[in-house]
Amino acid sequence: MLCWALTLSLTVSHSLSLSLLPISNLTASDAKHRVNKQDKERLYDPLTGLFLLPLFRIPKALESLLPLFIHALMNGSVEARETAATGIGETALMTETPLLKPYLIKTTGPLIRVVGDRFPSNVKFAILETLSILLQKGGVGLKAFVPQLQTTFVKSLSDASKQVRSRASACLGILVPMSTRLDPLLTELSLGVQGAESSAICVSFAEGVASVLRAAGGKASDEVLEKVCRALLVSTVSEDEQVRAASAATLGTLTGLFTSPRQVSNLLLDLLPPGGVGGGLAASGEHWTSTAGRLMSCGEVLRRAGALGNDMQTEVLDFFQAGFSDDRVAVRVAVCAAVATVATSVPAEESLRQEQAQVQVQEETALCTVV
Numbered sequence: 001m002l003c004w005a006l007t008l009s010l011t012v013s014h015s016l017s018l019s020l021l022p023i024s025n026l027t028a029s030d031a032k033h034r035v036n037k038q039d040k041e042r043l044y045d046p047l048t049g050l051f052l053l054p055l056f057r058i059p060k061a062l063e064s065l066l067p068l069f070i071h072a073l074m075n076g077s078v079e080a081r082e083t084a085a086t087g088i089g090e091t092a093l094m095t096e097t098p099l100l101k102p103y104l105i106k107t108t109g110p111l112i113r114v115v116g117d118r119f120p121s122n123v124k125f126a127i128l129e130t131l132s133i134l135l136q137k138g139g140v141g142l143k144a145f146v147p148q149l150q151t152t153f154v155k156s157l158s159d160a161s162k163q164v165r166s167r168a169s170a171c172l173g174i175l176v177p178m179s180t181r182l183d184p185l186l187t188e189l190s191l192g193v194q195g196a197e198s199s200a201i202c203v204s205f206a207e208g209v210a211s212v213l214r215a216a217g218g219k220a221s222d223e224v225l226e227k228v229c230r231a232l233l234v235s236t237v238s239e240d241e242q243v244r245a246a247s248a249a250t251l252g253t254l255t256g257l258f259t260s261p262r263q264v265s266n267l268l269l270d271l272l273p274p275g276g277v278g279g280g281l282a283a284s285g286e287h288w289t290s291t292a293g294r295l296m297s298c299g300e301v302l303r304r305a306g307a308l309g310n311d312m313q314t315e316v317l318d319f320f321q322a323g324f325s326d327d328r329v330a331v332r333v334a335v336c337a338a339v340a341t342v343a344t345s346v347p348a349e350e351s352l353r354q355e356q357a358q359v360q361v362q363e364e365t366a367l368c369t370v371v
Helices: 002-013 028-034 037-042 066-075 078-093 097-115 121-156 162-178 182-195 199-219 222-235 241-255 261-271 288-324 329-343 348-369
Strands: none
Touching (some): 162 182, 182 222, 199 222, 261 288, 288 329
16 A cells, blocks of 8 residues: 555655645655554565665556656756755665666766755755665766766865765765876875865865775885875864864774884884974974874874884883973873774774774665665
């Protein structure tokens, strides 16, 4: 009855003008919530844990629904565009992947076109959320869109909305395993870290770098990784606390890709105070924010390096000891945080594996809870 009623409502809706279209009542999640609890339990896929609407297990069932959403996405009001984008994502979630694949191309194109226009952040976020769902379910079926999607996601890292920027960063992590141009992407993101118009955008670009490194950093060239490292070394001594934290964390992610003690040692040497610690940290003349950033970054690097960082432990511990003796409270707080970070250290390969697993769990949770 539910499938018949939904199909009938969609057929009738094609004859309605867009202004009269009750699109908010036609989303797949609305149909999901109308299913009684006993039936709903039987409709979850035992392999993926996702709810699959019976209607969307019928071949060509999407031909009645997706054109409606795409029309609203392209021509509707701001509210209709947001609801349409969300509806496409919900529909994709509740459709068996083989039945979704024939519609990936015709659905992704309009989403990319609209997200590039001047619409409010809620519309952009809904589109990015849906694109992430389509990427996860469609995989290589969307490989033709990789260049456009990459451009879209990088551009969204400069959006005024933190929600949009965070989703764009996550989308990059989903996309890059399909990309064949990882080096240019990391170069562009590094330039974004250096040239960001605000601290908030700098943080988003640093998080974008981390997302890409976690997903496919092993495919990047050593030359580009060096560029990434140089950009982060500058931002890790920023006066902004969030920029320092994001840059330090991303340096830790980068360290997870290192394979030799020399790489770790070179990075730690760059992070240690340029004038040494013999005369006290204040004697170096650096602002306390720079010292705090160095301490935080050393902690992240040692945590990810594991045994690869053993050659530099003495120098870093001397740095930490000097931090504990510093007169500035903020520096002592920073060194306490750095030591706590090192205390949770794991081998580099295991650290990267855990990070990737954590991201995968977060994405899967998002897929299950978006509707």
